Amino acid sequence: xxxxxxxxxxxxxxxxxxxxxxxxxxxxxxxxxxxxxxxxxxxxxxxxxxxxxxxxxxxxxxxxxxxxxxxxxxxxxxxxxxxxxxxxxxxxxxxxxxxxxxxxxxxxxxxxxxxxxxxxxxxxxxxxxxxxxxxxxxxxxxxxxxxxxxxxxxxxxxxxxxxxxxxxxxxxxxxxxxxxxxxxxxxxxxxxxxxxxxxxxxxxxxxxxxxxxxxxxxxxxxxxxxxxxxxxxxxxxxxxxxxxxxxxxxxxxxxxxxxxxxxxxxxxxxxxxxxxxxxxxxxxxxxxxxxxxxxxxxxxxxxxxxxxxxxxxxxxxxxxxxxxxxxxxxxxxxxxxxxxxxxxxxxxxxxxxxxxxxxxxxxxxxxxxxxxxxxxxxxxxxxxxxxxxx
Amino acid sequence: xxxxxxxxxxxxxxxxxxxxxxxxxxxxxxxxxxxxxxxxxxxxxxxxxxxxxxxxxxxxxxxxxxxxxxxxxxxxxxxxxxxxxxxxxxxxxxxxxxxxxxxxxxxxxxxxxxxxxxxxxxxxxxxxxxxxxxxxxxxxxxxxxxxxxxxxxxxxxxxxxxxxxxxxxxxxxxxxxxxxxxxxxxxxxxxxxxxxxxxxxxxxxxxxxxxxxxxxxxxxxxxxxxxxxxxxxxxxxxxxxxxxxxxxxxxxxxxxxxxxxxxxxxxxxxxxxxxxxxxxxxxxxxxxxxxxxxxxxxxxxxxxxxxxxxxxxxxxxxxxxxxxxxxxxxxxxxxxxxxxxxxxxxxxxxxxxxxxxxxxxxxxxxxxxxxxxxxxxxxxxxxxxxxxxxxxxxxxxxxxxxxxxxxxxxxxxxxxxxxxxxxxxxxxxxxxxxxxxxxxxxxxxxxxxxxxxxxxxxxxxxxxxxxxxxxxxxxxx
Numbered sequence: 001x002x003x004x005x006x007x008x009x010x011x012x013x014x015x016x017x018x019x020x021x022x023x024x025x026x027x028x029x030x031x032x033x034x035x036x037x038x039x040x041x042x043x044x045x046x047x048x049x050x051x052x053x054x055x056x057x058x059x060x061x062x063x064x065x066x067x068x069x070x071x072x073x074x075x076x077x078x079x080x081x082x083x084x085x086x087x088x089x090x091x092x093x094x095x096x097x098x099x100x101x102x103x104x105x106x107x108x109x110x111x112x113x114x115x116x117x118x119x120x121x122x123x124x125x126x127x128x129x130x131x132x133x134x135x136x137x138x139x140x141x142x143x144x145x146x147x148x149x150x151x152x153x154x155x156x157x158x159x160x161x162x163x164x165x166x167x168x169x170x171x172x173x174x175x176x177x178x179x180x181x182x183x184x185x186x187x188x189x190x191x192x193x194x195x196x197x198x199x200x201x202x203x204x205x206x207x208x209x210x211x212x213x214x215x216x217x218x219x220x221x222x223x224x225x226x227x228x229x230x231x232x233x234x235x236x237x238x239x240x241x242x243x244x245x246x247x248x249x250x251x252x253x254x255x256x257x258x259x260x261x262x263x264x265x266x267x268x269x270x271x272x273x274x275x276x277x278x279x280x281x282x283x284x285x286x287x288x289x290x291x292x293x294x295x296x297x298x299x300x301x302x303x304x305x306x307x308x309x310x311x312x313x314x315x316x317x318x319x320x321x322x323x324x325x326x327x328x329x330x331x332x333x334x335x336x337x338x339x340x341x342x343x344x345x346x347x348x349x350x351x352x353x354x355x356x357x358x359x360x361x362x363x364x365x366x367x368x369x370x371x372x373x374x375x376x377x378x379x380x381x382x383x384x385x386x387x388x389x390x
Numbered sequence: 391x392x393x394x395x396x397x398x399x400x401x402x403x404x405x406x407x408x409x410x411x412x413x414x415x416x417x418x419x420x421x422x423x424x425x426x427x428x429x430x431x432x433x434x435x436x437x438x439x440x441x442x443x444x445x446x447x448x449x450x451x452x453x454x455x456x457x458x459x460x461x462x463x464x465x466x467x468x469x470x471x472x473x474x475x476x477x478x479x480x481x482x483x484x485x486x487x488x489x490x491x492x493x494x495x496x497x498x499x500x501x502x503x504x505x506x507x508x509x510x511x512x513x514x515x516x517x518x519x520x521x522x523x524x525x526x527x528x529x530x531x532x533x534x535x536x537x538x539x540x541x542x543x544x545x546x547x548x549x550x551x552x553x554x555x556x557x558x559x560x561x562x563x564x565x566x567x568x569x570x571x572x573x574x575x576x577x578x579x580x581x582x583x584x585x586x587x588x589x590x591x592x593x594x595x596x597x598x599x600x601x602x603x604x605x606x607x608x609x610x611x612x613x614x615x616x617x618x619x620x621x622x623x624x625x626x627x628x629x630x631x632x633x634x635x636x637x638x639x640x641x642x643x644x645x646x647x648x649x650x651x652x653x654x655x656x657x658x659x660x661x662x663x664x665x666x667x668x669x670x671x672x673x674x675x676x677x678x679x680x681x682x683x684x685x686x687x688x689x690x691x692x693x694x695x696x697x698x699x700x701x702x703x704x705x706x707x708x709x710x711x712x713x714x715x716x717x718x719x720x721x722x723x724x725x726x727x728x729x730x731x732x733x734x735x736x737x738x739x740x741x742x743x744x745x746x747x748x749x750x751x752x753x754x755x756x757x758x759x760x761x762x763x764x765x766x767x768x769x770x771x772x773x774x775x776x777x778x779x780x781x782x783x784x785x786x787x788x789x790x791x792x793x794x795x796x797x798x799x800x801x802x803x804x805x806x807x808x809x810x811x812x813x814x815x816x817x818x819x820x821x822x823x824x825x826x827x828x829x830x831x832x833x834x835x836x837x838x839x840x841x842x843x844x845x846x847x848x849x850x851x852x853x854x855x856x857x858x859x860x861x862x863x864x865x866x867x
Contacts, residue, residue, distance in 0.1 A: 002840045006586045009593065009847055017413035020405075054405045054855045067852035074811040078804075080857070139801025239856075 019058050061289040068239020079238040083138050089177050090234035090243055091128055092185065093135055094144040097377035103154035105386040106369065110160050112356055113367050119207055122155055122162040123199065123370035124148055125328045126169045128185060130176040148373035161206065168198050183243040184232020185374075186298050189251050192331020193221065199332070199368075200339040203319075209365050210318030211339040215255065224250040230297040240292035248297045252278070257338060258314040265306040265350075277311065277334045279303045302330050307351035310344050311337040322346060322364045324355070324388070328372045348387065349380045355388050401561075402648050403600050403854055411441065412652070415557075419656060423580065431575060432548050434656060438557040442521070449520035452490070457551045459486055460530040464537040464544065476538055483534040487527045494519050496723045522561040524720060526554050528687055533568050535691055542568035549575045558652035562645050564663040565683040574658045588654030590843065595647025597846030600853050602819075603641035605812045609805055610634040614775050619785050625798040627789045629806055631772045636816035638771060639668065642681070668820040671756060672747040673737045673763050684720075688713050703743065710735055725779040733770055 054060065077084045083091045106122060113120045127144035129135065135142045148166070155162050172194060173179050179191040187195075193216065200213035228245040235243030257274045270276055278300055285295040302309060305327050311334070319340030323329055325347060337343040344362070346355065359367060375385045401407065415437045422433050443450045463483035470476050533553070536542040544550040552575065559566060613619050613630035622630070646663035653660040667679035677685055689698075696709040711732075718731020741747055747763075750756050772789065773782040788795050806813075828835040 002590075002836060003586060005840050005844050006590055006593075009844065010586070010589055013409065014413055014417075016409035017417075020410045053410070057405070057409070057855060060855045063848070063852040063855050066848055067856060070849055070852075076808055078808050136800065137804070139799060139804040237856075 016057060020053060020056075061293050064236075064239045064293065065241040066239075068242030071239065071242050078138065079242060082234050082238055083135060084238070084243070085134070085137065087177060087182075088244060089128070089180070089182050090184075090232075090238065091135065091142070092234065093140055093142045094127065094129075094147065094374050096143040097147055099147060099151040099154055099376055101384065102377050102386040103151060103158065105384070105388055106155065106160060107158045109367070109369070109388045110158070113359065116360060118359060118364050119366040120160065121203070121206075121366060121368045122160060123195075123368055124152060124162060124164045124166065125187070125195070125370065125372040126166040126176060126179070127373040128177070128180045130170070144373040147376050151376045163199065163202055165195055165198065168194070181232050181246045181298070183235030183240075183246045184296075184298060185234060186232065186328060187331065189249050189298075189301065189331045190223070192301075192328070193218075193251055193335050195332045196335035196339070200336060203321075203366065207366060209340070212316060213339050215338045216253070216335045220253050220255050221251050222254050224252075226250065226297075229291065230295060231292045232298065233296070236293055245292070248300075250278075250300070253338060256315075259337065260310075260312040260314065262310040262312075263303065263306050264308065266303060268303075271314075274334065274338070277302055277337070298327075299330060301334050302345070305330075305347050305350060306345070307353070308344065308346055309333075310342065312342050313337055313340060316341045320363060320365050322359065322362070322367045324348060324367065324369045326371050326375050326385070329370050332370070348383065348385060402645065403596065403604075403850075405854060408596075408854065411437075411444075416655060420580075431546075431552050434557075435548055435552045435555065438552065438555040438560060441557040442555065442560060449518065452494075452520045452523070453526065453555060456487070456490065456526055456530055457547070457554050459483065460533055460554060461544075461547050461550045463534050464550070467534065467537050468543045480534060480538045484531050487531050487534075491523055491527045494523055496719070525563050525565055526560065528565050528684075529554055529567075532565070532687060532691060536568050542572060544568060544572070544575070546575075556653070556658070558649040558656075558658075559660060562642070562649070563681075563683055564646055564649060564661050565687050566660055570661055571658050580655075580657050584657070585655050588651045588656075590651070591654060592648050592651030593843050593847050593850075595644040595649075595651060596850050597843065598640040598644030598647060598819075600644075600850035601846050602812055602816045603637050603644055604853065604857075606633045606637040606640070606809065606816065609809050609812075610637055610775065612801075612805065614785075617781070619776075619781070619788060620793075621795075622788075623796045623799045623802050624789065624791055626802040626805070627772075627785065627795070629802060631768050631789065633809065633813065634775050635668075635768045635771050636813065636820065638774075639664070639820060640816060666820065666822050668764065668767075669822065670763065671760050672741055673734070673766060674741050674747070676763065676767055677734070677738070684717070688717060692716065706742075707739055710738060714738070721774070724777070726773055726776060726782040729779055729782065730770055730773045733773065737766055 071079050081092060083093070085091060106120075110120045127142075127148070129142045129144055132141050132143060132145055145166070148164075152162055152164060169176060169179055169191070180187045197213060197216055200211045200216065203209055204211050204213065226248045229248045231240040231243060231245055235246070253274050258271070259273065259276055260269075260271050261276050262269045279302075280300065282295050282297060282300045285291065287294070316339065320342045321336070321340055322344045323333055323336075323346065325333070325345055326349075329345060333343050333345055344364075346358070348355070371385065378385050402412075415434075418437075419430065419433060422429055439450065439453070442453055460483070463479060467476050467479045467483070470479065533542070533544075533550075544553060553566070553568060553571060556566075556571075610630050610633045613622050613626060614634070619627060619630075643664040650660045650662070661683055663681055663683050665679040665682065667676050670676040670679050693709055693713050696712060697705055698709060699706045701709075714731045714735035715728065716731075717734070718728040721727045721730070745759070747756075747759050750759055769786060769789070772785050776782045776785055784793065787793050791797075824835055824839050827838070
């Protein structure tokens, strides 16, 4: 038994060795930035960054799930910096941060917008934890809400318009977790729709832009529920066998729509109805492991985080909106686009163009900065999420 | 400010080592063995140098220089007929090695006003500590001394190069002597059973490091990183100290197991480095079981030449002080390491001349003394773990309840529950559990051990594929 077991493990190592040698550009689909590889080249493959190599091994999903099963067996609730609460929701702690620089940058943006006759609105999305004490079970504190409160206080002092979506969500959901996926940090598509409904009504009430919020009323939407259909980012980090799988609601309008969608990054410049904004190819990824680790249904809406996406609604004549957004807006802007003439999604993390130049050259009615609380004070790709002046 | 250390990015528990480099070298070695055995050592030397400069060649000249220095020193000493010349060459060889080590490792101790000097745009603060320098310089010194003593001489520079740079033990030991591998260098004969034995040992080390040590490091970091210990409860501090006591053992002994296992797979019998140190009955016995190759090195090349215990109590204590002072600073260039070394010195002197644990007759007394020794070891590991001496003293004060920290909190209870498996497994396997079980139920013990190794390996591969970065603690030295 000993000899057989050891020989089997040795063969497994040799299998991985052969597998590593066979990593080529053709089957290389890393999500991270890494050195380019030219087909099969032993020495170049030896120089692959270690995490990149780990991401390309065959059987890796099986091993991810092995770790997940083990962690469930030994009763772990904290894996890879992700907490698992009693209801199975995966949570990440946010640290206490200094909001002053972020607030100052937003004030500068407001000044710039005012000079160009454009309104500015900040929209604060709720974070997954309803209160700082949500993580008290784990002996720690999540500061997402404190950070948001402090930030909004700064906006109040500087007379910047904002909408705190947390208030609306607390009214709608008895348990805020219901608005979010269990295995992902994002909110559900239904939450994004609700946010768009609130936002379009508020914009009309405050700024009289003539949007059509009635178009995205619940009665105009169809919902297809796909049970246990995907695993979110947190779940993939901890292992799908640890986190379980999430349901997904595919929400589409039942009323006629007509859009022009332009995403230069993806070489997309196309016309169609609402479905043109849906990456339904994701639904074709249906293998057992691929459903768990190889796709994100959240990005079925608007494909992913691109530097710039322009959605032109052929049926609306009012409302030119610039959304400076994070990934939470993926679930918002397709529905918001049904109520306005033009929505431009601008993602600071991936966009090197000058935002100020862009605002100056385009005649927007309103600039909306819409971020989750976790973005306040945060740097991504070496850039502060509120660094609008680049 | 200490010198910046350099880690070879290809540690043993990385994907690129486990599934690319190591299998490639092993398969290549087997092929070379079949085609032309005389190139085996050259092949391994090349592989070892490639391992060393995996992430850059800037430190390769230092290793090559050390090899050349050691080789020529050995040749000259061996060939010389005059004792005075031999002695001079010996002194020069040792001095150069010590200077090399001192320059790269201890330049951070130079007072700020000197280190701020920029000499031709070279700033002392920018010195990179070559990986494994503490180990290969010690091996170089031991080789030169052994040649001087007439105990060993390697005339082939490739053999000598391989002796110093053999990749399984290059970064973190075991510290080997020329006599340990001299016969294997001449001819190594491998059967599949020997390869499997080595592989089993390698897997045990892998499991120790990845499954236990890496997970416990998360627990210890929650206290020891930065100044977090200031807000930690007393129970948390003790829990973290206990976790680190296990972590450092599994990290270092895991590495040693992997090195020994790999050595065996290439036909080299590397010496044991650990012998269940936490099963020791006293601090003295602990140091006979912990990092044994380093202890033996200090015994043979420092302690005994100084006179050992043969020259009276005062001289004996002085010799121990020298050895433990050097041991402390060998581990690190910060004052807390020296303090740690000196604390061990005090405990050893205390046991030798006051307590004499070997004379305790009652079982209860022995048991109590054993527990007290381990508590002392645990406290000293806390000093070892922090990043400076003042924090070391603060943490000890807090552990003893004199800093006003709360006794326990939710966080402590949560982490204790969270890591209970790793703490329990770490505690259990720190003792010769399988050896005891084998005596009573040999077949069951073998089956259980195989199952544990297989399950542990599965888990270790899972962890490695999920998380790429997990450096060894002793590679920092």
